[in-house]
Amino acid sequence: MTDRYAVFGHPIAHSLSPDIHAAFGRQEGIAVDYRAIDATPDGFLAALEAFAAEGGRGANVTLPHKEAAFALCTTRTARATRAGSVNTLLRKGDRWHGDTTDGAGLVRDLTDRHGQDLRGRRVLLLGAGGSARSVAPSLLDAGIRELVVVNRTPERADELIDAMGEPGRALSRYWDDLHDLGDFELIVNATSAGRDPxxxxxxxxxxxxxxxxxxxxxxxxxxxxxxxxxxxxECRNTVDGLGMLVEQAAESFQQWHEVRPDTDAVYAGLRGNHRLTGEE
Structure with missing residues (x-):
């Protein structure tokens, strides 16, 4: 049976992940069977089980399934446990192992591609859902000075901050407090509020x-x-999530195929493509 890989989301037709993993496979001389699977929240678990039965060995998970993926994993990496969110699944026997590669992808994109030194920076994180949870630990690990999480549902922000376990550096605030928070060297939008262009x-x-x-x-x-x-x-720099997408995909690819692909050529090819919509 051929090993299969996929990205699960809802919606997912826009996903660039199949193109990215196909490009990585060509680069490394690996035949990659990777597809996009649309699964509603109610149908995610059944879809994943069917995928495993067909030879599914690994999967990426995007909105709205990252926290559901976390819950179904038998084992998880330390960073996934801290985030409470999983975007990368690896089949081990008849069980799933979970990881989150978004944060590592974001930090690598900002530091290596955009030349950002995150050490000592004050960071505002907008949102407290699966995407925000997946990047918060890596931002803290990159040496930022302070992480302020703001979410329209304050309880979610509080939960995220509690999970980080760093009360001296990570704190939550109300959305209505934005005028009183001062200024930041990095502002990260992890909400879906801007999805209507x-x-x-x-x-x-x-x-x-x-x-x-x-x-x-x-x-x-x-x-x-x-x-x-x-x-x-008049922010000094503006960065979208395309680089993070490519870098987190490379992290997943390495876990599945035990080789890390070069991301620069794949990123450049996608940056020149006008078909850029969505999150993953």
Whole structure:
């Protein structure tokens, strides 16, 4: 039976992950069977079981399934346990092992591709869902000075901060407090609020200083609204989630195939492609 790989999400037709893993496979001389599988929240577990029965050896998981994927894993990496979120699954016998590669992908993209030194930076994280949880531990591990999480449902932000276990460096605040939080060197949008490119994304200009980099974990049309705000606010740098997507995919690929592909050529090829919508 051929080993199969996939990305699960809802919706998922827009996903670039099959293209990325196919490119990695060509680069490494590995025949990769990787597809996108649309699964509703109610149907995710059944879809994953059917995939495993057909030879599924590994999978990526995107919205809205990252926390459900975490719950179904028998074993997890330390960073996935801390995040409470899983985006990478590896089949071990008849069970799933879970990891989260988003945060490592984000940090690698910011530091290696965009030349950002995250040490000592004050960071604002917008959102507290699966995407936010998946990047928060890696941001802290990268040496940032302070992480402030703001979410429209305060309880979710509190839960994320509690999971980080660093009360001196990580704290939660209310969305209505944004005007009073001061300025940040890094602002990360992990919400879905900007996914309508025709909508406006409004945040206080007081959040921005002369060094601010604004990052949207989305890419393409889904990142337009937030990055438009960031440019209007005169952020020093604006970054979408395409680089993170490629880097987290490379982390997954390495776990499945025991070789890390080169990401620069794949990133450059995708950056030149106009078909860029969605999160994964």
């Amino acid at each position: 025709s909508a406006s994304f409004k945040l206080p200009l007081s959040l921005v200083n002369s060094m601010t980099t604004a990052v949207d974990l989305n890419y393409g049309d889904a990142a337009i609204a937030f990055l438009a705000w960031a440019r209007a606010a």
